[in-house]
Amino acid sequence: MKKKFDITGMSCAACSSRIQNTVSKADGVKKAEVNLLTATMQVEYDESKIAPGDIIEKVVKLGYGASVRGEGKKITEVPKESEADKLKKRFFVSLMFLLPLMYVSMGQMLGFYLPKFLLGVENAVSYAFLQFLICIPVIFINRKYYKNGFSALFSHSPNMDSLIAVGSGISLVYGIFEIFRMSYGLGISDFSIVSRYRHNLYFETAAMIPTLITLGKYLEARAKGKTSEAIEKIMNLSPKKAIILKDEKEVEIETSELKVGDIVIVKPGMSIPCDGEIISGETSIDESMLTGESIPCEKTVGDKVTAATVNKSGYIRILAAKVGENTTFAEIVRLIEEASAKKAPVSKLADRVSAVFVPIVMIIAVLTFIIWLLAGAAFEDALSFGVCVLVISCPCALGLATPVAVMAGTGKGAENGILIKSGEALETAHMINCVVFDKTGTITEGVPQVTDCMGDESVLLPIALALEEKSEHPIAGAVLRYCESRVEKRLESENFEAIFGIGVKADINGKTCFAVKKKFAEDNNIDISEFEGKYEKLSKQGKTVIFVIEEKTVIGIMAVSDTIKPSAHSSAERLNSMGIEVMMLTGDNELASLEIAKKAGIKNVIANVMPKDKEKVLTELKTKGKKVAMVGDGINDAPALAVSDVGIAIGGGTDAAIESSDIVILGNNLMAVPNALMLSRKVLKNIKENLFWAFFYNIIGIPIAAGVLYPAFGIKLSPMLGALFMSMSSVCVVSNALRLKRIKFDEDAEEIKMKKVKIDGMMCMHCVAHVKEAFQKEGIDADVALEEKCAYVPDNTDDGKIREIIENSGYTFLGTE
Numbered sequence: 001m002k003k004k005f006d007i008t009g010m011s012c013a014a015c016s017s018r019i020q021n022t023v024s025k026a027d028g029v030k031k032a033e034v035n036l037l038t039a040t041m042q043v044e045y046d047e048s049k050i051a052p053g054d055i056i057e058k059v060v061k062l063g064y065g066a067s068v069r070g071e072g073k074k075i076t077e078v079p080k081e082s083e084a085d086k087l088k089k090r091f092f093v094s095l096m097f098l099l100p101l102m103y104v105s106m107g108q109m110l111g112f113y114l115p116k117f118l119l120g121v122e123n124a125v126s127y128a129f130l131q132f133l134i135c136i137p138v139i140f141i142n143r144k145y146y147k148n149g150f151s152a153l154f155s156h157s158p159n160m161d162s163l164i165a166v167g168s169g170i171s172l173v174y175g176i177f178e179i180f181r182m183s184y185g186l187g188i189s190d191f192s193i194v195s196r197y198r199h200n201l202y203f204e205t206a207a208m209i210p211t212l213i214t215l216g217k218y219l220e221a222r223a224k225g226k227t228s229e230a231i232e233k234i235m236n237l238s239p240k241k242a243i244i245l246k247d248e249k250e251v252e253i254e255t256s257e258l259k260v261g262d263i264v265i266v267k268p269g270m271s272i273p274c275d276g277e278i279i280s281g282e283t284s285i286d287e288s289m290l291t292g293e294s295i296p297c298e299k300t301v302g303d304k305v306t307a308a309t310v311n312k313s314g315y316i317r318i319l320a321a322k323v324g325e326n327t328t329f330a331e332i333v334r335l336i337e338e339a340s341a342k343k344a345p346v347s348k349l350a351d352r353v354s355a356v357f358v359p360i361v362m363i364i365a366v367l368t369f370i371i372w373l374l375a376g377a378a379f380e381d382a383l384s385f386g387v388c389v390l391v392i393s394c395p396c397a398l399g400l401a402t403p404v405a406v407m408a409g410t411g412k413g414a415e416n417g418i419l420i421k422s423g424e425a426l427e428t429a430h431m432i433n434c435v436v437f438d439k440t441g442t443i444t445e446g447v448p449q450v451t452d453c454m455g456d457e458s459v460l461l462p463i464a465l466a467l468e469e470k471s472e473h474p475i476a477g478a479v480l481r482y483c484e485s486r487v488e489k490r491l492e493s494e495n496f497e498a499i500f501g502i503g504v505k506a507d508i509n510g511k512t513c514f515a516v517k518k519k520f521a522e523d524n525n526i527d528i529s530e531f532e533g534k535y536e537k538l539s540k541q542g543k544t545v546i547f548v549i550e551e552k553t554v555i556g557i558m559a560v561s562d563t564i565k566p567s568a569h570s571s572a573e574r575l576n577s578m579g580i581e582v583m584m585l586t587g588d589n590e591l592a593s594l595e596i597a598k599k600a601g602i603k604n605v606i607a608n609v610m611p612k613d614k615e616k617v618l619t620e621l622k623t624k625g626k627k628v629a630m631v632g633d634g635i636n637d638a639p640a641l642a643v644s645d646v647g648i649a650i651g652g653g654t655d656a657a658i659e660s661s662d663i664v665i666l667g668n669n670l671m672a673v674p675n676a677l678m679l680s681r682k683v684l685k686n687i688k689e690n691l692f693w694a695f696f697y698n699i700i701g702i703p704i705a706a707g708v709l710y711p712a713f714g715i716k717l718s719p720m721l722g723a724l725f726m727s728m729s730s731v732c733v734v735s736n737a738l739r740l741k742r743i744k745f746d747e748d749a750e751e752i753k754m755k756k757v758k759i760d761g762m763m764c765m766h767c768v769a770h771v772k773e774a775f776q777k778e779g780i781d782a783d784v785a786l787e788e789k790c791a792y793v794p795d796n797t798d799d800g801k802i803r804e805i806i807e808n809s810g811y812t813f814l815g816t817e
Contacts, residue, residue, distance in 0.1 A: 003052055005041040008065035011148060014159040014358045015064065022058055026050060035403050040069070063151050087218035094138050094211040101134040104565040105204040107297075124198040125181045131203040132175060139172065142210035153484045158358040164213055166389035167363070167719060172206035174383060184689070187623055200380045202686075207718045208392050219731045226237060237308040238329055242273035242291045245317065258323040266311045266318060274307050275322035275329075283314030283726055284785060287667075298785060323626065332419060332666070353695075357393070361702070365389040368706040388705040401690035404737035409683035417666040417744050418656050419678045425662035428644045429680035431591055431627045436606075436618065437671065438632035439586035439593065441671075443600050448474050450482035451543060451554055451777060453561070454534055455556020457486065464548050464558060466491040467510050467515040471498060475544060478560045481513070485770040487702055503546065514549040521547050521554065531557045535734040542595030566781040568600040571670035572745055577600075577675060579625070585617060585640075594801035596794045631673055648673060675745040682743055757782075757791045757802055758814035767811070774809040 010016055016034040019041065023032040028049025034041045043055055052068050059066035104127070107114050107128050118127045140144070149165030152158055157789040178197040185193030242255045245263040255273045258264070263279070268274050272285070284296035287309045296312045299305060305318055324330065369386035373379065406423045413420050420426050436441050453460070465483035468476035470493065493506035493513075503516030514520065518535060521528050526549060528535070535557060547554055572582045583598045583604040586760040593607040607619055616642050621628050630644035641647030641661045649661035650668060665672040705722050709715040717725075762768060768784045771791060773783035776799070783792040793802065803813040 001047045002042065002044050003055075003057070005043065005055065005066050005071040006069050007039050007041050007059065008035075009148060010036055010039060010064060010647040011159055011161045014157070015152070018057055018159075019062060019064060022054060022062060026055065026058055028056070032114065034139050038403070041066070060095040062157060063155050063675065064149075085307035086216055087214055087221055090141055091211065091214045091218050094207070094214060095335075096210050097134050097137045097141075098207050101138070101204055101207055103415055104134065105201060108351075121194050121341050121697035122186070124194045125179060125186065127198065128175070128179045128201055128203070129181060132179065133205045135172065135175075135203040138207040138211060138754050141167070142214060145210055145213065158362060160358065162616065163361060163390045163393060164209060166365075167387045168206045168209040170200035170383065170387055171209070171719065175201050175203045175206060178202075185301050202383075205387070209719060213391075213726070214733055216724075216726065216728060237271065239271040239273045240729050243267075243270075243574055256324060258320055260320055260323055262320040262323075264318045264320055266316050268311055268313050268315065270311050272305050272307055272311060274318070274320045275327045276305060278303050278305060278316050278321045279319050281314050283316050284312045284788075286312050288309040291572070294786065318664055332414075332529050333572075349616060357698075361389065361393040364702060364706065368626060372707065373410060385705070385707045387719040388717050388722040389702055391719050392701045392705040392717065392726050402687050402695045404734050405686040405690060405740065408737045409679055410688070412743055413676065413679050415674065417669070418679065419664040419666065420676070420680075421662055421664065425646055426680050426683055428550060428627070429629065429663065429677055429801075430684040432580060432629045432677055432680075434581045434583065434621060434626040434645055435629045435631060435677075436583045436585050436621070436640075436644070437600075437602070438614075438630075439584055439588060440562060441603075441633040442631055443568050443584060443596060444564055445668075445685055446562065448478040448544075448560045449773070449776060450478050451561045452534075452538060452559035453482070453556065454531060455631070456625075457549070457556075460548055460556035460558075462487050462491045463508055463555065464515060464546075465512050465548060466493040467496075467504050467506055467513055467548070469493070470496045470506070471504050472496075475546065475560050476504070477609045479546070479558060481769065482558075482773065484753050485767075485773075508550075511551050513551075515546050516549065518545065518547060521549065524552075526552055526554060529556055530554065540591070540595070542592035562596075563776060564599050565668060567668075567669055567670040570746075571603040571673055574671065574674040574678075578677065580674075580677070585614060585630075615643040629673075629677070631670075650677065671746055672763075678745075679743065682740060686737055686740055688737055693736070694729070694733060695762070698727075701725060701729075755793060755795045755797075756788075756817050757793055757806070758787055758817070759784075759791060759806055760812035760814055762789055762811060771806065771809055771811065774805050778805055780805075 006318050007019065010019070016036040018033050020034040023029055023034075023041065023043060024314040026045075028046040029043060030046065031044040032041060041059075045055070057465045103112065104114070108119070114703070116132065119124055135673070145161045146165045146169065149159070149163070150169075154300035174176065178201055181198050182194045185191065185197075185318075191725075233521045239255055242258055243250050243252050243265040245251075245265055250265055257276055259722070262274075264274060264276065268283075278299055278301050280301065282298075282300045285299050285305060287306065299316075304330065305316075307322075308329040322328070324482055365386045368389050369382050372382035372385050373436040376554050377385075401463055402423070406426060409426060410420050420429075440446050464479055465487050465740045468479040468483075469754040483733045491508050495509050496504065496506040498504050498696065499516065499520070501512060502520050505512060505514045505516075507513070518528065520526075526547075528547065531547070531554060535545050538557075538559040541561070543559040546560065548556050548558065560637070575582050581604065583606060584600070584602045585606045586593050587598075587609055588596075588607060597603070597605045609617055616629060616814045618628055622645065628644045629646040629648055630642055631648045631650065633650040641649060646663060647661035648665060650670075651663050663676050665676070701722075704715065705717050707716060759771065762771065762784075772782055772784045775791070775793065777782075780801075781796055785791070799816055802816065806813040
């Protein structure tokens with residue numbers, strides 16, 4: 001069982017490490033991952049041994065809050081933004097008191113005016129006490145640091161708040177001690193004591209530390225909100241209301257109230273609230289949020305639709321099949337949430353360091369104080385060095401280094417139809433040096449189509465249609481799709497028979513007719529000489545050729561082939577340019593496979609592989625030292641996807657393939673494969689930059705704060721500067737991760753430059769299919785839109801060729817734009 005918990009009260013990586021370690025050790029917990037950035041915990045546990053309440057109790061005992069994230073909870077606002085607003089208010093209120101405090105404490109030194117009752121040794125107590133009074137509101141406004149910090153310290157789990165609380169608290173207590181010492185000096189008229197303490201008050205330090213920390217946390221919260229912008233934008237796409245048909249009336253309800261079997265009405269411009277099937281109407285659907293494709297898809301009765309996609313034109317009714325948490329959209333949101341919650345293995349070092357970081361820093365601060373005292377430094381100087389060590393150290397930068405980059409990266413991927421299911425997959429993907437594509441449904445469209453037809457179509461097509469309409473073979477489906485829009489008068493067939501491995505036969509108009517392979521004609525001494533040359537040419541292209549025979553006469557041939565996806569060649573080319581070996585894996589014969597691979601720009605082909613043997617092939621590649629990514633879409637690809645280093649499922653694929661994969665590509669654009677690997681490389685580079693900065697900052701900053709440069713160079717950091725540097729270190733890490741939002745993905749040329757072809761005469765979806773097939777027959781990938789009466793074709797397609805295709809299909813060409 002997996003559950004997600006919301007955690008409150010965490011302030012740094014030490015907090016998240018402590019919670020994670022404690023929950024992970026609990027009996028019955030298999031795995032626990034705490035994400036500081038999202039303030040969540042993902043727990044995999046055995047229900048028979050431990051309950052969610054027990055897990056929450058363990059977190060609460062550590063001094064933090066925890067609750068199970070509600071089933072079906074939908075994020076409708078950016079929590080980091082509201083947190084940023086609170087921090088902003090705290091900072092400005094703190095600043096209102098800090099500025100007059102700084103004026104009083106440093107005004108005389110800078111030549112500013114101060115009233116007489118604050119000047120001179122005789123007024124030292126008034127001078128100090130006023131600073132103390134102004135300091136109190138700053139401490140109160142930022143009391144959270146002290147409450148959480150001392151609570152964590154006393155429960156033996158110090159965190160970043162503990163460092164702030166101790167550093168600022170010591171400064172405050174020492175300032176109060178100085179007031180008493182000055183009062184004592186005045187009482188015995190020893191003005192040397194008064195003078196000594198009057199110029200070393202620490203109230204401005206006590207107030208400046210929490211104020212600067214709050215400023216840093218405010219900037220950090222704003223930046224964090226931006227890293228999760230893309231993810232939350234996707235989460236908010238689902239409509240809140242839905243219209244259903246009830247007693248023949250339109251009724252508006254909450255989307256959460258939808259039930260399977262409801263008839264949902266979707267008007268133009270509305271988002272679809274559920275997964276289902278169109279039972280009435282025709283429209284075009286904008287599926288860009290799901291696939292990244294900008295051109296709307298034409299849909300009619302019987303077609304499936306997905307929640308959160310947008311109805312662009314027609315009025316449709318949908319039979320709800322999946323609602324609420326069961327929709328494809330909800331599954332996408334779940335994948336995104338899980339991905340951002342899971343840690344990349346590269347973060348393990350940072351986690352280990354974070355767990356012991358704060359205690360070590362506190363020990364270093366105490367040692368610094370003692371060593372400086374022993375070296376003969378004044379008490380105030382030794383204290384300053386110790387406090388500076390406390391406030392300059394930054395466990396937050398270590399804790400944020402990985403999650404902010406993972407969240408920014410997964411968000412950027414999700415925006416572009418790439419769902420990365422875990423931080424581990426993200427890390428492994430950057431090492432991939434071999435990508436293996438399944439052929440059918442991945443490299444190809446997965447739907448056979450008639451590409452060539454020879455013979456008198458007025459005779460050939462009606463007979464072919466009559467022969468194949470009772471067959472269930474995929475090739476028969478291709479013939480039916482080709483013939484149905486071209487045959488006006490159908491013929492009846494009798495005595496239909498499927499001949500295994502050969503084709504079909506039936507009686508049509510009293511004559512025995514066949515749609516068969518060449519072997520049947522040769523075995524039955526049927527003359528095929530008229531089509532022999534064409535047959536050889538088509539066979540070499542890897543196409544399946546059907547001979548249509550009436551009695552003993554061949555009346556024509558039809559070639560069927562699975563067409564290559566437009567983005568296949570560009571994807572293979574881009575992967576090669578990245579230094580990645582590209583291979584195609586298929587169960588088809590070598591001749592057909594080599595032809596497909598040639599068109600796709602793939603040089604390495606492994607053919608004649610049975611589905612059950614695919615995972616063996618991948619295992620062999622891995623034993624040769626290759627880091628292998630498998631790209632597939634079918635149930636038979638699931639074992640291979642699972643055994644590969646990174647499994648990539650194409651979004652149009654089966655649930656089994658998607659479940660077995662590490663990365664899910666929404667839509668069918670194969671350019672998403674190199675884009676996903678490129679994204680992984682960029683994210684891992686960003687994580688390493690963040691970790692380097694976080695370690696470098698602390699390794700350099702802590703010794704400087706301890707005063708190692710002071711004896712030789714006179715360089716000394718004040719606690720105020722230390723607090724400022726600490727705040728900015730976290731901001732730097734988060735800001736660096738934000739650069740991932742600027743990544744530009746490669747796109748297919750044909751998707752970038754398309755032109756609109758205006759067509760007159762299209763009346764229904766059959767017309768759309770007819771025009772689309774006519775373009776595909778000529779090797780042109782076209783998107784045909786019924787509502788707009790147009791087609792979108794690659795920009796480099798000749799207008800004369802377009803005119804010829806449209807007019808030969810029986811429609812009128814009106815020009816391009």
